Amino acid sequence: GESVGLHLPTLSVQEGDNSIINCAYSNSASDYFIWYKQESGKGPQFIIDIRSNMDKRQGQRVTVLLNKTVKHLSLQIAATQPGDSAVYFCAENGDTSGTYKYIFGTGTRLKVLA
Amino acid sequence: DGGITQSPKYLFRKEGQNVTLSCEQNLNHDAMYWYRQDPGQGLRLIYYSQIVNDFQKGDIAEGYSVSREKKESFPLTVTSAQKNPTAFYLCASSHGPDQPQHFGDGTRLSIL
Secondary structure, eight states, X not given: OOOOXXXXXXXXXXXXXXXXXXXXXXXXXXXXXXXXXXXXXSOOEEEEEEETTOSEEEOSXXXXXXXXXXXXXXXXXXXXXXXXXXXXXXXXXXXXXXXXXXXXXXXXXXXXXX | OOOEEEEOSEEEEOTTOOEEEEEEEOSOOSEEEEEEEOTTSOOEEEEXXXXXXEEEEOTTOTTEEEOOSBTTBOOEEEOTTOSOOOEEEEEEXXXXXXXXXXXXXXXXXXXX
């Protein structure tokens, strides 16, 4: 089923430090995962994706790690900057490969302290 | 620049009124989606369309309607049957299934 929370967890990090944002996904059959960044009043912005045949994928300053054993996804942001402050959430493609329907997490708010 | 444009940014609805939210994309994507976002909740799928002239209900389609007459456009109508329409509405598009969805900047709908 879907994981929907009422309270948004917050992660506060010092500028320049690394950030790790976690996501526990709900369906063991999911094989495609996406991380999004959403700034206040804007639409979600694609950051990085990963398929289940990989454990790790790197982008520019970001790394996504996938642990299928415990159904856990993490997003690592290196050298966090003030512009990284936003809500980050993950999405999974559920139990149907080739689906157009995704399950979205509720998100984590990242606050970057100067 | 390619992207998704939603309009208006803010919309107000009176009781008993239908309102239509616009979504246009120039990414040449086949698939388009409408989501509803409420505070503290994940995105919930209202409708999606895989191809022109075809669309499917999502998880919360009641009180909403869509059309897909052109590849670039996927308007959403919030009807008077939707009793709790106040929310942030997001439109997205993608090349197809299991592909990243690209979002517009949303329309915030409120009740007068």
